[in-house]
Amino acid sequence: MSRRKNMSNEAENTAHATGKDLGAPPILLTKKPTRARASAGGRTKTACIRTFGCQMNVHDSDRMRRMIRDAGYAEVLRYEDADLVVLNTCYVRENAVDRVRGHLGELNRLKKEGRVKKVALTGCIGAGQEARDLERAYGIDLVLGTHNTYELAQFVGLPGMEETFTPELPGTEGEHTAFVTIMTGCNYQCSYCVVPSVRGRMVCRPMENVLLEVRRLVESGTRYVTLLGQTVDAWREDGRRFCDLLQRVADIAPRVWFTTSHPSNMEDRTLRLIGQKDTLVKRLHLPVQSGSDRMLKIMHRGYKSERYRRKIEVFRDAVPDGTLSTDIIVGHPRETEGDHEETLKLVEDCSFDAAYVFKFSPRRGTEAAELPGTVPEEVAQRRFLEVLRAIEQSAFRRNRRKIGSVEEIYIRHGRTGEDGKAAVGETWSGHAVHVVTDAEPGRYVTAKIETAGPHVLYAGVPFGPPR
Numbered sequence: 001m002s003r004r005k006n007m008s009n010e011a012e013n014t015a016h017a018t019g020k021d022l023g024a025p026p027i028l029l030t031k032k033p034t035r036a037r038a039s040a041g042g043r044t045k046t047a048c049i050r051t052f053g054c055q056m057n058v059h060d061s062d063r064m065r066r067m068i069r070d071a072g073y074a075e076v077l078r079y080e081d082a083d084l085v086v087l088n089t090c091y092v093r094e095n096a097v098d099r100v101r102g103h104l105g106e107l108n109r110l111k112k113e114g115r116v117k118k119v120a121l122t123g124c125i126g127a128g129q130e131a132r133d134l135e136r137a138y139g140i141d142l143v144l145g146t147h148n149t150y151e152l153a154q155f156v157g158l159p160g161m162e163e164t165f166t167p168e169l170p171g172t173e174g175e176h177t178a179f180v181t182i183m184t185g186c187n188y189q190c191s192y193c194v195v196p197s198v199r200g201r202m203v204c205r206p207m208e209n210v211l212l213e214v215r216r217l218v219e220s221g222t223r224y225v226t227l228l229g230q231t232v233d234a235w236r237e238d239g240r241r242f243c244d245l246l247q248r249v250a251d252i253a254p255r256v257w258f259t260t261s262h263p264s265n266m267e268d269r270t271l272r273l274i275g276q277k278d279t280l281v282k283r284l285h286l287p288v289q290s291g292s293d294r295m296l297k298i299m300h301r302g303y304k305s306e307r308y309r310r311k312i313e314v315f316r317d318a319v320p321d322g323t324l325s326t327d328i329i330v331g332h333p334r335e336t337e338g339d340h341e342e343t344l345k346l347v348e349d350c351s352f353d354a355a356y357v358f359k360f361s362p363r364r365g366t367e368a369a370e371l372p373g374t375v376p377e378e379v380a381q382r383r384f385l386e387v388l389r390a391i392e393q394s395a396f397r398r399n400r401r402k403i404g405s406v407e408e409i410y411i412r413h414g415r416t417g418e419d420g421k422a423a424v425g426e427t428w429s430g431h432a433v434h435v436v437t438d439a440e441p442g443r444y445v446t447a448k449i450e451t452a453g454p455h456v457l458y459a460g461v462p463f464g465p466p467r
C-alpha cells in the first residue's frame, strides 16, 4: 500500500504513487545460484532492467529477470555498467512514452560510447504503434510486445520458449511476495485505453496451471500472492468463474490479494468471499473512472454508477473493516461541470480509502483521442485537485477510525530508516502502516495503531517478537 504515500504531492497527471509509478529501480534477483556465468571477453556479462508502469509490468520484469539470470548475467543498477539494458515500458499515458524516450536517448549515447552493448525495448510501448519509429530513431536491438516477452530467452542465449506464463517461470519465486498472472489482455474497449490494442484480447490461464504455480511459490517460501490481470474478475474456464479460482488459491496461499477488477464482472459472491476467507486481504480495488452515467457511456465502461454503488454496498456490508480504492479519470473529452459534480458526489457516497486520480491523456489510436469536446488544461487541473482533495478527506476520515485498534501487520518493506528499525506493513484490512520494528519482510507483528494520516497509519512498538 505504498500507493497511498504520495497522493497529495504527486506530479501533474496522476495522483498516487505505487507500482504504477514510473522508473522504479530494479528489484534484486532472487538469491538462487545462477546456472552459468555468461561472459564477455572473460568477464561476467551484466544486465540492467528498468521497469515503467503497473504491477503487470513489474511482474513481466520479474520473469525477464529470471531469464537473464538463468542465462548467467549479473544484474547491475546503472546503465553504464550494463552490457544489456532492458526497458520494460508502459503506454497508458502520454507522459510515460515521453519519459521512455528520454531514457532511450541516453542509452543511444552510451551505446555510441561503447559502454552499453545492447538495448531491448519491451512491454506496452514495444507492442504499440510508435515501436518501429523508436527502434529506428534510437538503434534499439530488440523490440518485444507484451505477448512475446518470452523471446528474450533466445536473445540472451537460452533455449527458446513458446509460452509466456508457465509455472516454470514464476515471477519472484523464493521471495516473500509474488505476483501470479491469471489472465492477459482485455475484452473491453474503453474509449481512452490503449491496453486492448497493446495487450490484445483476454486469454485466461488454466486454473490448474495457476494453482501449480501458487503451490510451488508457497513451497519455496512465498507468503503473499497477488493475482494479476487487467480484469481479473472476468477470468473464467468451463463454467468456473473468478470466485472459484480465488477460493482455491486462498486455500493454498497464506495471504492473497488480487487486482484489477471491473465493476461489470464483479460478482457479489466474490465480495462476500473477501469477508469470509481468512487468507484474503480485505482490500478491494474497483476502478469506477467517473460518477456520471453520461461519461460512463461515452467511455464505454458498460455499467452505470448505480451498479457501482450497489457493489460497494455489498462490499461494505460483507467486509465492514475492509478498504476500498478506485481509479478516476478527470477531463475526459466531453466531461461537463455537471459530470464532474457527479463524480464528486460518488466519491463522497463511496467513502474511498484511497484512489488513483488521472488527468485524461489522449492516446494515439484510441477513440477518445479523436473526440471533440476537449477539456481545457486549467479546467482539468482544477477538477483533478478537487477530486484528489475529496479522496484525501474521506481517506483521512476513515483512517482515523483505526486509531486504538490492535492489528496483525504483515511486514512488506522492512529494515528501513536510519537505524534499520522502521518498516512498512499492511493490516488484514489492507491499510498501509508504518511500524517501528526490525522484523524481516514477510513476517507478522502485532501492534496498536497510535495515529493516522490520510495515506498511512502509524503503529506503536509491537507486542512480542515477529512471527
Ligand code: SAM
Pocket: 054, 092, 093, 192, 193, 194, 195, 230, 231, 260, 261, 262, 287, 289, 327, 328, 329, 358, 359, 360, 361, 362, 363
Ligand atoms: N483494467 C483496469 C480497469 O479497467 O480498471 C485498469 C487498467 S489501466 C492500465 C489503469 C488506469 O489507468 C485506468 O483505470 C484508468 O483510470 C487510467 N487510464 C487508462 N488510460 C488512460 C488515459 N488515456 N488517460 C488517463 N488515464 C488513463
Ligand code: SF4
Pocket: 186, 187, 188, 189, 190, 193, 194, 195, 196, 230, 231, 262
Ligand atoms: Fe483498459 Fe477498460 Fe480494459 Fe481496463 S477494462 S484495461 S481501462 S479497456
